[in-house]
Amino acid sequence: MSENTDEMQDSLWQLRCHFTWGLLLEDNEMPDLESRVLEQIEFLDTKNHGGIHNLLAYVKHLKGQDEEALQTLREAEDLIQREHADQADMRSLVTWGNYAWVYHHMGRWAEAQAYLDKVENTCKKLASPSRYRLESPEMDCEEGWALLKCGGQYYKRAKACFEKALAVEPENPEFSMGFAITAHRLSYINEDVISLEPLRKAVRLNPEDTYIKVLLALKLQDIGQEAEGEHYIEEALSNMSSQTYVFRYASKFYRKKGCVDRAIQLLAEALQAVPHSAFLHHQMGLCYRAKLLQIKKATDMQPSRQDREHVDRIVRLVIFHFEFALQQKPTFSCALLQLARMYVEAKDYRKAKDSYRKLLLMKPYEEQVLVDAHFYYGQFQEFHKNSEVGAIKHYLKVVKIEKASFLRDKSMKSLEKLALRKLQRNAFDLEGLSLMGFVCKLKGKVKEALVYYEQALHLAAGSKNTGGHGP
Structure with missing residues (x-):
């Protein structure tokens, strides 16, 4: 039996399915992923219901619910038969692969082998050179959707899957949709990723899909074409399809436009359908934070006592929604960053x-979140903890990320100001001289940098107890 199970294990690893795609999920990520998958099944009009049920089955297996996983795979099979009757066998390969893996984990070898045989027979019928593996754009697309759903760390791999599928069928609506959504999400992490044209193409190939229209609207707003974007938003809102998803992205559009009350109204409607959504609570927190900034701006940052009470109430609302989002998704780094800043606003410095x-x-994978975290923690150290050492440490972390950004420039100015303050107190402050040399070097002032570094080196050489080093 041992030799047979070893052979079976080798066969299982040749399959293309959720068990072999390297979807490494932490226990604390599982509840949010399952919640989002269930939301998609209930509220998103899609032609990939079989695929999303496959992912749900995988999540249930990871939770130790193998019988429930098998039931979900049966539902996936039924959906594939209805949605893709003309390609049912080929489209079922992922499901059969998942069946084989679940039965293998349950120690039910005969059933596992039966599904391996189904995969093998289909691969033979479709003239695949591999016994258990089929190369096809549909399989690439299925893998892309799974990766896309499992979080930002998989977006690049998802993009590669959809690109591979599109290389075979450039005008396929589903492949185009997957690539556009992935490019859209990646564009917020990496500005070099172009998403406008993929989104336009996806809308052209999927004219009835409201979800892709609201994503295009957001991208148009980002590049200053808000009027055209609003046309797509209104078109999507007038359609009953995927309304919960439309509301969440339309609310984001209106918040960024400055129509915060309209955004809150849309989010409130979406929350009636999915009250535990981390995404929706995060967006609601952002809306109330926007209201907070509106009040501060209107009162020139000096709210009256009555306004102050209103501000305090809104701060509590923002904190509530960000905290709720993090309860649902503990790895939600953006929400945690914004919550930390709001704790500072509430003067709860310990929680901040x-x-x-x-x-x-x-260690968030989004570089921008890391930049923001170090910058705002540096500000917190400087202005609320009166720690120059802590502030310098975190501002340096920002400037050492070499990509140009607004916060990098602000960090350089903050470092320069702190260095000058040190030198005003003591013209022979070693750290102050080193820091000024470093800032001058970053600003391209090489001669000035050399002067500061030479003074620092001279000082260090003459000091017996020097323990400090330049940045």
Whole structure:
């Protein structure tokens, strides 16, 4: 039996399915992923219901619910038969692969082998050179959707899957949709990723799909074409399709436009359908934070006592929604960053400090979140903890990320100001001289940088107890 199971294990690893796609999920990520998958099944009009049921089955297996996973796979099979009757066998390969893996984990070898045989027979029928593996754009697309759903760390791989599928069928509506959504999400992490044209193409190939229209609307707004974007938003809102999803992205559009009350109204409607959505609570927190900024701007940052009470109430609302989002999704780095900043607003400095530390330990994969975290933690150290050492440490982290950004420039100015303050107190401050040399070097002032570095080196050489080093 041992030799047979070893042979079966080798066969299982040749399959293309959720068990072999490297979907490494932490326990604390599972509830949010399952919730989002169930939301998609209930509220998103899609032609890939079989695929999303496959992912749900995988999540249930990871939770130790193998019988429930098998039931979900049966539902996936039925959906594939209805949605893709003309390609049912080929489209079922992922489902059969998942069946084989679940039965293998349950120790039910005969059933596992039966599904391996189904895969093998279909691969033979479709003239695949591999016994258990089929190369096809549909399989690439299925893998892309799974990766896309499992979080930002998989977006690049998802994009590659959809690109591979599109290379075979450039005008396929489903492949185009997957690529456009992935490019859209990646564009917020990496500005070099172009998403406008993929989104336009996806809308052209999927004219009835409201979800892709609201994503195009957001991208148009980002590039200053808000009027055209609003046309797509209104078109999507007038359609009953995928309304919960339309509301969440339309609310984002109106918040960015400055119509915060309209955004809150749309989010409230969406929350009636999915009250535990981390995404929706995060968006609601952003809306109330926008209201907070509107009040501060209207009162020239000096709210009256009555306004102050209103401000305090809104701060509590923002904190509530961000905290709720993090309860649902503990790895939600953007929400944790914004919560830390809001704790500072509420003068709860202990919680702010804990949140910043937790965020930096989390090591978010989005470079911009990391930049923001170090910059705002640096500000917190400088202005609320009176720690020059802490502030310098975190501003340096920002400037050492070489990509040009607004916060990098602000960090350089903050470092320069702190260095000058040190030198005003003591013209022979070693750290102050080193820091000024470093800032001058970054600004391209090489001669000035050399002067500061030479003074620092001279000082260090003459000091017996020097323990400090330049940045």
